[in-house]
Amino acid sequence: MDTTVTHNNSEGGTWSGGNQPLKASYGKLMMWFFIVSDALTFSGFLAAYGFSRFKFIDAWPIADEVFTHVPFVHGNFPMIYVAFMTFVLIMSSVTMVLAVDAGHHLKHKSVAFYMFLTIIGGIIFVGSQGWEWATFIKGDFGAVETKGGKILQFVDTEGNRLALADFAIEQASEREQHLGKNGIWYDKEATPTTYSIEEVKAGFAATPNALIRIQTLTEDGEKTVLSREASLAKLNKDGKQVVEGANLIHNEYGAPLFADFFFFITGFHGFHVFSGVLINIIIFFNVVLGTYERRGHYEMVEKVGLYWHFVDLVWVFVFTFFYLV
Amino acid sequence: MAHEHKLAIFRGTLKFKNNIQKIWGVLIFLTLVTAVEVVLGIYKPEFLIETTFIRMKLLNWIFIILTIVKAYYITWDFMHMRDEVKGLRRAVVWTGIFLICYLVFILLTEGDYIFEVYNNGFQSWDF
Numbered sequence: 001m002d003t004t005v006t007h008n009n010s011e012g013g014t015w016s017g018g019n020q021p022l023k024a025s026y027g028k029l030m031m032w033f034f035i036v037s038d039a040l041t042f043s044g045f046l047a048a049y050g051f052s053r054f055k056f057i058d059a060w061p062i063a064d065e066v067f068t069h070v071p072f073v074h075g076n077f078p079m080i081y082v083a084f085m086t087f088v089l090i091m092s093s094v095t096m097v098l099a100v101d102a103g104h105h106l107k108h109k110s111v112a113f114y115m116f117l118t119i120i121g122g123i124i125f126v127g128s129q130g131w132e133w134a135t136f137i138k139g140d141f142g143a144v145e146t147k148g149g150k151i152l153q154f155v156d157t158e159g160n161r162l163a164l165a166d167f168a169i170e171q172a173s174e175r176e177q178h179l180g181k182n183g184i185w186y187d188k189e190a191t192p193t194t195y196s197i198e199e200v201k202a203g204f205a206a207t208p209n210a211l212i213r214i215q216t217l218t219e220d221g222e223k224t225v226l227s228r229e230a231s232l233a234k235l236n237k238d239g240k241q242v243v244e245g246a247n248l249i250h251n252e253y254g255a256p257l258f259a260d261f262f263f264f265i266t267g268f269h270g271f272h273v274f275s276g277v278l279i280n281i282i283i284f285f286n287v288v289l290g291t292y293e294r295r296g297h298y299e300m301v302e303k304v305g306l307y308w309h310f311v312d313l314v315w316v317f318v319f320t321f322f323y324l325v
Numbered sequence: 326m327a328h329e330h331k332l333a334i335f336r337g338t339l340k341f342k343n344n345i346q347k348i349w350g351v352l353i354f355l356t357l358v359t360a361v362e363v364v365l366g367i368y369k370p371e372f373l374i375e376t377t378f379i380r381m382k383l384l385n386w387i388f389i390i391l392t393i394v395k396a397y398y399i400t401w402d403f404m405h406m407r408d409e410v411k412g413l414r415r416a417v418v419w420t421g422i423f424l425i426c427y428l429v430f431i432l433l434t435e436g437d438y439i440f441e442v443y444n445n446g447f448q449s450w451d452f
Contacts (some may be wrong), residue, residue, distance in 0.1 A: 022413040032417055043425040047432045054436030055443070064366070083363040087356065094352045097403045101344050148452035216451075221374065238452055309403040313396055320392040324366050325385045 027299060031306045038272075042314050045268065046321055049261045059150075059215035061254030062223070063323050069135050082323050085128045086315065089273075092121025093312040100305045103298025108290070111298060115284040118308065122277040129270045136262065139245030142193075143252040144200060146238035151254050153213045154204070155225055164242065167210055168195040168203040193242040200242055204235055215254050262322065269318055272311045279304050331407045334398070351402045358391050 022029060053060050064078040071081070099114035142164035144152045154162040173196060180188040195203075204210050212231035216224045226234060243252045251259035283304050292298045332347050333340045334354075341347035365373070365384060373384040401407045406414055443450055 021410075022416075023410050024413055029413075032413070036417055036421055039421050040424055043421075043428060047425075047428045050429065051432040051436040054433050055439045057437075057440055058444070079363050079366050083359065086359055090352065090355050090359070093399065093403050094348055097348050098345065100405075101348070146452065148450060150451055214451075306404055309399055312403070313399045316392055316395045316399065320362075320388050324362060324388045 035310045052257045061258045066253045096305045096308045103301045112287045142244045144239045147240045157209045167207040168199045
């Protein structure tokens with residue numbers, strides 16, 4: 001047994017072990033280690049987003065035009081819902097720190113109560129994030145992608161966005177979706193869009209007040225709108241396919257990279273929130289069962305609290321770089 | 326484990342009676358900052374968009390600085406960094422800040438260079 005037992009009989013000697021220069025427990029220090037490394041992971045992602053954005057700085061999508069929806073309400077409300085999500089997360093951070101504080105005073109019941117509120121906050125946040133994703137994937141107005149992979153959007157002469165359904169003329173077509181079961185088995189195509197490119201072209205030609213908006217930004221930071229002649233020429237010469245919504249390959253809002261980074265960074269963050277909720281639930285049950293009361297301290301709550309605040313911290317940066325800047 | 330908290334924020338200008346009061350105080354401050362960000366983001370005052378400082382709009386500078394302010398108070402008061410010893414504080418914060426600044430500088434410089442290549446090259450990318 002002697003070899004496996006640590007002796008802490010080296011008081012006084014700074015370098016002989018047994019002292020704690022950082023005055024923090026092993027578990028908390030390890031949590032800080034993890035947080036530093038995870039912070040670097042997230043900064044890697046956000047810096048890569050910045051890299052891609054600087055690469056296409058004159059044609060990047062405008063976040064205010066992308067995230068404009070609020071659940072159950074129609075209309076154009078940029079930022080409102082994401083501000084609500086930010087508030088929910090900060091609020092759940094507050095209930096978490098209240099739980100930690102109650103733990104310091106060994107108040108068993110209030111720790112459980114505040115942990116419960118934190119879990120609820122986390123669930124609301126993840127749900128909102130899911131809704132945000134669904135809205136983004138479903139898309140808004142629809143657009144046309146050019147042969148060069150650029151996105152053409154449609155506006156009327158006043159500058160209001162036109163949805164494809166506003167002007168596309170439906171034509172009879174016998175085109176069917178190519179599935180793996182018919183034709184060559186290893187080759188299949190994605191779900192067809194509501195309107196074909198021919199229908200959009202015909203509808204555009206027949207709508208005199210429709211114009212095309214390209215991705216390039218003007219000096220004022222708005223998207224460039226082409227003249228009627230230039231619009232017709234651009235659509236007929238370069239238009240290749242209709243895009244509705246966003247996925248990893250096509251994105252009706254602009255550069256596909258924008259959608260890729262959106263899915264990746266908010267997805268990775270959402271995954272952190274999700275695992276945070278799971279860990280919080282485990283700790284919650286431990287609190288309720290009295291595990292920490294018997295142990296005599298609530299350090300586990302403190303450790304999961306550190307993680308939870310970190311997730312909030314990351315969101316503050318994601319919010320700035322995806323929705324504000 | 327001592328559970329003594331430093332109860333003053335804003336470099337000692339605002340002192341709280343106990344830790345719970347401090348938590349709510351910090352929440353109010355963070356909410357205010359977020360509200361300012363959202364209002365600025367919706368209205369986008371023209372003056373802040375037209376003025377640039379080191380090749381970035383003044384508005385974006387404000388957003389980034391406010392974000393760092395929020396990050397500071399989350400780390401210092403919610404994660405109790407204020408109560409940790411100097412060594413732990415520096416080990417975590419300086420390491421992160423240094424590596425992140427380095428990475429951001431390298432990647433943004435490179436991104437800007439590639440933008441110039443796309444922009445000034447003979448190849449057309451818009452077709």
